[in-house]
Amino acid sequence: MGHAGRAHALLSASGAHRWLVCTPSAKLEEQFPDSTSEAAREGTLAHELAELKVRHYFYTTDFGKRKYTTCVNKLKKDELWKDEMERYTDEYLEYLKVTALNLTSAPYVAIEQKLDLSVWIPEGFGTADCVMVYGNTVHVFDFKYGKGVHVDAEQNPQVMLYALGAYNTYKMLYPITNIQMTIIQPRIDHVSEWSCSREELLDFGEEVKEKAALAIEGKGEYHPDEKACRFCRAKAQCRARSDYNVKKAFDIGELPPLISVEEAGKRLLELQDVVKYQKDLQEWALSECLAGKEVPGWKAVEGRSTRDWTNMDDAFEKLISTGVSPEEMLYEKKPLTLAQVEKMVGKKEFQEAVGEFIEKRPGKPTLVKESDKREAITNRVTAEQAFKEEN
Template identity: 40%
Template sequence: MPKHAYLSASASHRWLSCPPSAKLCAEIRDEAPPYAQQGTDAHELCEYKVLHALGEDVKDPTENLDFFDAKMANCMDEYCFYVMEQYAKAKQLCEDPKVLVEQRLDFSKWVPDGFGTGDCLIVADKILQIIDFKYGLGILVEAENNPQMMCYALSALDVYDGIYDIETVEMTIFQPRRDNISTLSMKKEDLLQWAETILAPTAQLAYNGEGDFHAGDHCQFCKVKATCRKRAEYNMELAAYDFELPSKLEESEIAAILPKIDNLVSWANDVKDYALQ
């Protein structure tokens, strides 16, 4: 198996829910989404703002950004203010908290060849903070049950637990264009237990192309979502619903259908787009 981000943290929600999808997706070439460069520019400006606020001699990248505008500048200022606010709190916990920006994070202890990049880490006694910046506007991202953040936290724990007396991990999604600051706090022991009992065994299944296919919300960014048989079966359950008996649906039946409608519409559109291509 080639050594690369085969099981990326950003796709962990999908391969933890559907382990064999990792192998299928790895066989398909990546295509950058239309606004990928916008996100890259935003993260580059984030890095500059925080490092500059920390007193480091860094070059302002603004003139070289393709998507820079006043809105982006305001969002970056909000992000930088939030990071520095958390840094100030960390200083109250110990004399020498550490701030790491755009840090490579290796969680291969639990996920084969697993690594990623953390936007901002603040390491102090008692609390380790993982802050992830999301510039996207379309999808609201929550910290609750967010395995990407948990993988990043594990990597940081593996390096800094012992150097600092870490008890709790705080994982925050900072998504300014959705006015969203979402934070999940976990005890160190609970995070490590999740890693050993859920993350590691499921990651091994995914790495080997084993396990069972499962359809659900995690299919949204799957590269094979249009042709996946399991997803088709999942959505055809609703399409095959017997609408003739009874002649009118009861409220309880409508309630059972409603949660599946968005997935059904999304699946139908994916199949249509695939067929037209």
């Protein structure tokens, strides 16, 4: 427990996607405070609940019903608690249970296991949500409560680092040759699995060791990248990112009057971080203005004002007393959306009760990178479709 108060390594496993690509960024970030968001705190609370459930299931003797209930009730007093956390953490636990029950023998299970990574990263360590070891296989599970971005397990540096730590911890006790990694994101119904051999994992470890040696000293080259920069604390002031985006936005040279689709594809890839960088830069410049500093050419002003009730119930009572009809003037009868009803009832119960009344309409076409796993769509008519229409 105590997820929120844990120490974080300079070269953390969760930030590996950044410092493995842009090695000097880890040291650069040290100048900036490590802030947290409500979403991050909510995720921490969900992780604590998930840990309790997994510990109660696999180690019932040591962590029985009374201890479990007491700890859960304590979490429920948190201002960020939401009842839906119960359902999503149940889905995570169910995946672990099914995995364990499908094995030929009971696995060794480590929960919230702190893993030593110092063989590859100076003073490095990480904490895996769950590790199972059985026979020649080590299985690392990573529970993610976020709902913004699908995270895949294939070649995922964070989970691979956990796997390295797990292998190093248990290699003397088990003849580990196979590595299984799973990322579970129940809020977006996403589970990603990937496996590799011990040799592939150790090769990755050697690459990490080389990059970590540079990163711990703040050496190497800056490599601004949409994914690497997303959560970097230095992203607004980083000169390398600034120069990179300014060049992409303005260094276009002499070009023909019309661009081709090939050029459009290349431009979209090159410019994808420019808008995000502008937003980050604006937020930082605004914070500087509000702190009393001058940003040449810019100033902070009060935005468009909004109005709200200080006491809506009292206000409505007074309006009703003047003759205003509450049914016609003050309230609007409006059903909840499908997603809101499902959230309130529960996914499984919702499907069983009203699944027959639901149709899934295709989403609005959107442009994504070619690496996206979704199937491509087109307005072109295929020969098969044309033949059907003729008949």
